[in-house]
Amino acid sequence: MQFNFNSTEPIYRQVADQIEEAIFTRTFAEGEQIPSTTEVSKEFHINPATVLKGMNILVDAQLIEKRRGVGMFVIxxxxxxxxxxxxxxxxxxxxxxxxxxxxxxxxxxxxxxxxIERGFSEQ
Structure with missing residues (x-):
C-alpha cells in the first residue's frame, strides 16, 4: 500500500480504495484475512481510527467482514x-x-x- 499524504483525497478513502483494489486483483483472496488496523497504522504511520474508518467503508459495502477477536476477512x-x-x-x-x-x-x-472494434484490434 502507498498513501499520498498531500492528496485532497482523505487517507481513510485511500485505505478503502487500496484494499478494494487488492480484492479486485485478487491480492487479497476471498476468505483471506487482510492486514489488521494496527498493522496498517503502524507500518504507514496512520492513526488507527483513520484506518478503521476506511475498513468500515468496505464492511458497509459487504467486501470484508469483522470476526471478533480474529480480524478482518474478505467476504x-x-x-x-x-x-x-x-x-x-x-x-x-x-x-x-x-x-x-x-x-x-x-x-x-x-x-x-x-x-470500438477498431480500437480493440489496434491494441
Whole structure:
C-alpha cells in the first residue's frame, strides 16, 4: 500500500480504495484475512481510527467482514461485487459520454461499434 499524504483525497478513502483494489486483483483472496488496523497504522504511520474508518467503508459495502477477536476477512463474492461496481462506474464515466459524443457527431450505433472494434484490434 502507498498513501499520498498531500492528496485532497482523505487517507481513510485511500485505505478503502487500496484494499478494494487488492480484492479486485485478487491480492487479497476471498476468505483471506487482510492486514489488521494496527498493522496498517503502524507500518504507514496512520492513526488507527483513520484506518478503521476506511475498513468500515468496505464492511458497509459487504467486501470484508469483522470476526471478533480474529480480524478482518474478505467476504465470499467480494471480487464479483467490485467487478460489478467498476462496470457500473465504467458505464457512467465512459460509455454514457462516448454515446453522447457519438450522437453529436451523428454516428450510428453500427459506426460507433466499428470504431470500438477498431480500437480493440489496434491494441
Amino acid at each position: 465470499a463474492g467480494a471480487q464479483a461485487r467490485v467487478v460489478e461496481k467498476r462496470r457500473n462506474q465504467f458505464y457512467d464515466d465512459y460509455v454514457k459520454k462516448l454515446v453522447s459524443e457519438a450522437r453529436k457527431l451523428h454516428l450510428t450505433q453500427a459506426e460507433l461499434s466499428s470504431l
